Amino acid sequence: MVPLPPRLVVAAPASGHGKTTVAVGVMAALTARGLRVSGHKVGPDYIDPGYHALATGRPARNLDPYLVGADRIVPLLLHGSAGADIAVIEGVMGLFDGRLGSGGEASTAHVAALTASPVLLVADISHASRTHAAVVAGLAGFDPAVRIAGVVLNQAGSARHADEVVAALRPTGIPVLGVLPRDADIETPSRHLGLVPAAERDESGAVLQRLARLIEQHVDLDAVSAMARQAPDLAGAAWDPAVEVHAGSSARPVVAVAGGRAFTFGYTETFELLRAAGCEVACFDPLTDAGLPAGTAGIYLGGGFPEVYAAELAANTALLGALREAVAAGMPTVAECGGLAYLCRNVGEVAGVGALDAAAAMSPRLTLGYRTATAPADNLLARAGDRVTGHEFHRTRVAFSCPVDPAWQLPDGPDGVAGPSLHASYLHTHWAGYPRLAQHFADAVHAFTGPDLHHHGDVEAKPGLLDFAVNVYTGPRPDWLDAALHASLQDATAYPDASAARDALAARHGLPSTEVLPTAGASEAFDLVARLRRWRRPVVIHPQYTGPHAALAAAGHRVDTVLCRPEDGFALHPAEVPDDADLVVVGNPTNPTGVLHPAETLRRLLRPGRVVLVDEAFLDAIPGEPETLSGERHPGLLVSRSLTKHWSIPGVRAGYLLGDPGLIAAAARLQVPWSVSAPALAAMVSCSDERALAESELRAGQLALWRCELDKALTARGVPFVAGSAPYVLARVGDGVHRALRENGIAVRRADTFPGLDSTWVRIAVRPPELTDQLLAALDRIPR
Template sequence: MAIIIAGERSGVGKTTATLALLAALKARSPSNKVQSFKVGPDYIDPMFHSYITGLPCRNLDPVLTSEDYVRSCFAKHSRNAAYSLIEGVMGLFDGATGKDDTASTAHIARLLNVPVVLILNCASTSRSVAAIAHGYRTFDPRIQIAGVVLNRVGSDRHLELLTQALEPLNIPVLGVLPRQDNISIPDRHLGLIPTAEMSDLVGIIERLEHLGKNCFDWEKLLPLMGISPPQPLSHGERGVTLTPPLPQERLGDEGLRIAIAHDRAFSFYYADNLDVFREMGAELVPWSPISDHQLPENIQGLYFGGGFPEVFANELSENKTARESVHKAIISGIPTYAECGGLMYLCDRIVNFEDQSFPMVNILPTTAKMGKRLILGYRKAIALEDSPLVQKGELIWGHEFHRSSLTENSDRPLYSLQGYVSHLPYPYEGWQNYQVHASYTHLHFGAQTHLLERFLKKCHNQ
């Protein structure tokens, strides 16, 4: 059973509605498996999904992976679920380009043949909501809009006007969310504050559960969640099978252990990436650069994901023994993969938004300095150097999302970058020092398992 929650634009309450539905579904049948998915490369929204469902949320991104991988990932993880719910990204038709729906919520809805529930922001409008709903329903006839959820409804009279306007369209109203201030998930410079940092998370989820139980028409909603088989791939679409690429060999049978930084500073990891590590036989050993004084014992590789090292720069800097432990391991030759926040941690220092400077691991002779400009988007990365993950000349797909920049770039950069369709020039990016692959570019290994195989072979042979 599955539906996809879409917005008519960003900021209309997609995440609130999704979390309310997940919480209510889980409360209705605590023993039932509720599987969530998130369209696009986001890390933080899936943390909230997983907190509610108790299961890893899966990202569905046809640029970072492929159309075929999206279909197989969805089929694999929804197969045994009582309910599956997909949260969309931005507006329904917003994606990687203005020319088509690539990487949009609509793209995923088409690929998976899943009905769309459209969230409408009804604040400051009444009859005009019908024009918005009509436009979205008719813009692309391949998309099945099963109904709408009216969000930020101000009063009974406001609701009456809205339903009168929508009645001639015969679009089911599947939920009505009142304008309210008691459910507010705090955010900062990269989106929502992660679950691990929220002191009132239990209370917020309880209020979302109440909203979900009382503000949706479950008699109409539940029958819509019957899943249909995915449609066949059209000629020319990328990929031909419905099975994700599997590792060619297991490399961890002799006890390959990879230390993975996982705490409040480093929490941006795709669930599928962690699965691929394990499927290849590697043991991921969590540790905290904030609170642990040394790396775990008997490790053959280091993995630093993204996160918010700038927020916890003082704690990271004060843990001098951990920084020295990482520095010593890297200069001894241990293979290391660091992306975005992980790259920042390996720099000489981090300068935060308050212009305070904090010493870091000092493997990369540069400073990561926070700024106002948000750098984001899909990247086609062409490797300029060999690294523990890539070979010179290789083309891979990734994603950038950060507000920091480096004061000095490598004299032997790792990547030449291009946007998804834009021909605007991008600066060279990334570092390959010692056995380190450090880059702002986030990678998804699901359809690029050869990158991780290469990394683990380095770890196995070091």
């Protein structure tokens, strides 16, 4: 059992009397005297505790019986005040004001009684004199469980004015421990949700120094300390986060917690629970940080004022993309209040993260109050039927563009959105009262592995299923290609020589042979580029084929991503690529979206000191090979090509790199000798002559016609899809349709393993009309 330290509660007859001024000033003044002071706040407020933390140098703490349960108040006070010389508890509203209709539950008086703490009453006397004695006497006699042990008079107009009040109070026996004059220099600015948080004010430290001097000059601190020591002995078991939760694994996955000026709301115990559950808590500032902390496996976006900083947050496009990708990839994400608004498509008139298909806007009405909430279904934080208590405090409103699964069911309706990896709502919950929320979140963080970057369509094309998952041309190979492949086996007794293939590919693209490197498929090319340098900041444009990302990760690089968005057709915006990116990887046409980026847009990615790798694996499947950079010569440009899909030879692994001769030479030095097989080299030679180019154009034309028919059929059925040019179509068929198609004998490529996409998308390979009709018939049988 641990005893509570000396303690006192700072209260007032009503809001606006100066509780925060006196409480924070006392904390700062006692700390300046060398005491270890523990600051606490009654109620759900986040802002005042920020000033407490600044004044004491200790974590901010809240004590709210409604949010955590009355039985946890003393244990939490014991935990938060461990090692302190004195605990100062700032009240909320008027002394006896608590949750409406509850008889004062969660009021300052309730906490004072639970903790057996004497009360220091702050009274603003600016508009009366003797009447305040009656108010104090009435408060002192209202509840015998609450003892007012001293008074501080605030906003005294003059010494004569203060003497009048002191004289009137004398018969009550309650001593006046201080008189504060009017002093505008210590006022804290307000905004639509109350005081401006300490973290947002550059002058907060100076304000605290003035407060400490004011209290030292006008309040009898020795008497205040003596009053705190009058608190009776009260011992108990301190709250221990390690008892409440357990670690899901021996790993220490990182939970990225939004901070800085825009996100200042969060309960200290929440993060202590996450650490006890085996997670590392790393703060990041959405205003300034271009990416999430290294190793991030979970995200916590607490409340704050993103609406105030909306323009600055929107300007940090790199982080917006990283957050969009993380949420789309299923990274466990909790967003409360301001965090919910930030995840929306827009916040007011400016862009938000865009992870939610919703809009956040300011409302003329403040939403404020305690709430009971029930989880309508299993989700990231709760299980169906779980009940919690929480608090709402916001002036924004979020409108979803389509029906969503709510995070909570409140008495007045649903709130937020939730699923297995996301919980976003306006409701603030104190996890010390519901440690299972922390446990569920931490378990998901421990289990998160990110998108399966090694998932490929061939895994889905099982025997017995009609294959729309693999982007390999379905027609027969040309006789001349088969003949060349068979002939190459006659030379299997000799190590393969790539020189003829290099010369043929160079001639095909109008380049010198020093700018060409045959590879064992595009995969070897990606591996070579990943190992080419110790990239400082490699960036992959997503959603796209995951091979380059996987290769970079395997080479030990931390990969940043820039997400193209469905709302603008997955267009590429070069300005969103971080300026310091030294490697940028982009597909053209992009797999799986099928979007063909303009060559000029791709050229805008080039700059001194940067390497740009353009994956043109499917460009030969588009008539005329538009927007290609394969024959262009730019410092830092590399282009990867593949013969695998268009020529129906995935087992042969034939690809190549084109571009900057210095980079090509460096990649060749990393290449394992004879890594490219004789059949692959033979295919490169055969597929580079005039006969092959003519055949390639015929195939591309046929694929374009097949795609056109598929596009028309999807349009007729009201199925959204990306208007691309590639021999595959990215369609938004809805959640569960991928599985339902498999049950109907059709294999399509799931898209949720591509960063930036979720399970509502599938990629459909273009096929001849007679096969496409079977796909459409199966699609028609599935309710959507």
